[in-house]
Amino acid sequence: MDVELVRERVRALIKSGDLTCEDPDQTWAGPGEGKPCAGCWERIPASETEYEVVLPSGRTVFFHRACHDVWLEECEAAGFSR
Numbered sequence: 129m130d131v132e133l134v135r136e137r138v139r140a141l142i143k144s145g146d147l148t149c150e151d152p153d154q155t156w157a158g159p160g161e162g163k164p165c166a167g168c169w170e171r172i173p174a175s176e177t178e179y180e181v182v183l184p185s186g187r188t189v190f191f192h193r194a195c196h197d198v199w200l201e202e203c204e205a206a207g208f209s210r
Contacts, residue, residue: 150184167195
């Protein structure tokens with residue numbers, strides 16, 4: 129996974145509104161279930177940690193650990209505080 133490519137994608141998704149910076153209602157971490165990551169769009173296998181993030185809008189997004197970290201960093205850089 130190329131972290132800089134993920135960072136560029138996440139920035140573009142935030143800018144377009146396809147990925148929001150809402151404070152999550154809930155976040156869980158556990159083994160991947162093969163769902164696509166909201167940051168890199170690759171599936172998250174059982175051998176990796178999956179972050180399940182429930183947003184106040186009702187949307188649930190899934191991230192690899194590294195992609196979750198990038199999302200948090202990019203939201204902060206865009207002026208959204210946690």
